[in-house]
Amino acid sequence: MTTHPTADHQASNNRSAYLTFTLLFLLYMFDYIDRLVISSLFPFLKQEWGLTDTHCGLLISAVYWSILLFSLPASIAVDRWSRKKSIGIMSLLWGFACIACAFTHNFTQLFAARSVIGIGEAGYAPGGTAMISALFPQEKRARMLGIWNVAIPLGGALGVALGGIIAQYFGWRHAFGIMAIPGIIVALLFFKVKDYRTVELMGVTGKEDAEKRDRMGIADIAIQFIKNKTLIANNFAFAGNAFVTAALLTWLPSYFNRLEGLPMSKAGPKSAVVMLMAIVGAPLGGYLADRWQQKRKTARLLFPSLSSLTTAVILLIAFTFLRGNLQYVALLFGGVSAIAFVPASVAVTQDVVHPGLRAISLSLCVIVQHLFGSALGPPFIGSLSDRYSLETAMQFLPIFAFLAGILYFAGAFFYVNDAAQVEQVEIVMED
Numbered sequence: 001m002t003t004h005p006t007a008d009h010q011a012s013n014n015r016s017a018y019l020t021f022t023l024l025f026l027l028y029m030f031d032y033i034d035r036l037v038i039s040s041l042f043p044f045l046k047q048e049w050g051l052t053d054t055h056c057g058l059l060i061s062a063v064y065w066s067i068l069l070f071s072l073p074a075s076i077a078v079d080r081w082s083r084k085k086s087i088g089i090m091s092l093l094w095g096f097a098c099i100a101c102a103f104t105h106n107f108t109q110l111f112a113a114r115s116v117i118g119i120g121e122a123g124y125a126p127g128g129t130a131m132i133s134a135l136f137p138q139e140k141r142a143r144m145l146g147i148w149n150v151a152i153p154l155g156g157a158l159g160v161a162l163g164g165i166i167a168q169y170f171g172w173r174h175a176f177g178i179m180a181i182p183g184i185i186v187a188l189l190f191f192k193v194k195d196y197r198t199v200e201l202m203g204v205t206g207k208e209d210a211e212k213r214d215r216m217g218i219a220d221i222a223i224q225f226i227k228n229k230t231l232i233a234n235n236f237a238f239a240g241n242a243f244v245t246a247a248l249l250t251w252l253p254s255y256f257n258r259l260e261g262l263p264m265s266k267a268g269p270k271s272a273v274v275m276l277m278a279i280v281g282a283p284l285g286g287y288l289a290d291r292w293q294q295k296r297k298t299a300r301l302l303f304p305s306l307s308s309l310t311t312a313v314i315l316l317i318a319f320t321f322l323r324g325n326l327q328y329v330a331l332l333f334g335g336v337s338a339i340a341f342v343p344a345s346v347a348v349t350q351d352v353v354h355p356g357l358r359a360i361s362l363s364l365c366v367i368v369q370h371l372f373g374s375a376l377g378p379p380f381i382g383s384l385s386d387r388y389s390l391e392t393a394m395q396f397l398p399i400f401a402f403l404a405g406i407l408y409f410a411g412a413f414f415y416v417n418d419a420a421q422v423e424q425v426e427i428v429m430e431d
Helices: 015-049 053-080 083-101 107-121 124-135 138-148 151-170 172-190 218-226 229-259 264-276 278-293 299-321 324-337 342-351 355-374 377-387 390-411 415-420
Strands: 202-204 213-215
Touching: 015 053, 015 083, 015 107, 015 124, 015 138, 015 151, 015 172, 015 229, 015 264, 053 083, 053 107, 053 124, 053 229, 053 355, 053 377, 083 107, 083 124, 083 172, 107 124, 124 138, 124 342, 124 355, 138 278, 138 342, 151 172, 151 229, 151 264, 151 278, 218 355, 229 264, 229 299, 229 342, 229 355, 229 377, 229 390, 229 415, 264 278, 264 324, 278 299, 278 324, 278 342, 299 324, 299 342, 299 390, 342 355, 342 415, 355 377, 377 390
Parallel strands: none
Antiparallel strands: 202 213
16 A cells, blocks of 8 residues: 655665765675674684584674664664664664673683674664665665675674684684774764665554554554564575574684694685675576566565575585585585575565564564574583584584475465555655
8 A cells, every 4th residue: 555655765766875885885794794703713712612513603603692682772762763873873883892702811701892783783784674665776675685694704704714813813812802993994984975864663553544654653653563474484485594604603713623624724714705606696596586577576575585495405505415526516505595595584684574664674674683593503512512522413404495495485375465455655855
């Protein structure tokens, strides 16, 4: 139903929109640098503090659990207060928390500092997604989100590769500080960008008069999510894939270190190349999903279904049947497919909700993906590694990618109807 012509596309060709997008990209990159730099520091922490693989997995999960707990309140501030102020403050918080990691002296202190990083990052993805969805037209949404999500593998790869090198030559504490400072600078610059005016939560309140619009109450807002079958399937599918990607980002360096005997200064960069293949997968996934949607309205769910099933097959072959160079080639292809679902899946969280609830919508996706995916993946694989071996543990990953593919396919049956219920309202940029 439509009450006002949409103007989401108003700033798509504006230089200010692309400047904002560039800064959002850089912040997302430093987000993942600060989040994953610790992956290449595991051998140093295990040697100095006697940590187990389960401990190391928990240091990754600390960030995700904080994001899970604080994502919703942070996204409410994004949607109802200010996008640029919320994002700027959060970025500064995670940057200084990353620096604080360099001054810790035991597992408990490092776990606490990592948790603060997660508090800072809690509302960043919802806030950035909401801004991009407002700055660019709906038909380009998955494509631009795909380009933006290139920052995830790029940041993860830089964090893992440079972290290992810095730790090898200067000590693991220096890795935290050196990687955090550039992100803090970008965060300060973000306070200067243009924001869009907060969208009023107005909606149609009755079936008898389709033009009657009142302020949405808590019950009206809740219905946007509770009865939205598309979002439910999409968010749980996202969680299945997040389980896989978080575990891969965390454990690939250690996998190459143990199975191939590589030092972390080499295992980290080798893993980083696999992660960097997502630079192809993310924009390609967004582009293909948008192109397919021109012919099939459910493409933003069908495409991630296909990419998830492809990832499951690749990882099954790579970790079960292959070793050496052939395994590495397979993992490179897996690096492309494992992230290809993100742009379309994130776009779905924006397509089927009121424009004034976009950050909250993605935050609910973040909560689900961390609760059932990202926060569980690293310690789950770590615990299996402690009990059996890391080689055996990695063979469980294809199961979760397969389940994600099935859930996306199921969600496609509800997308058209749920998208048709969305109010289209004007987005106005502030001076």
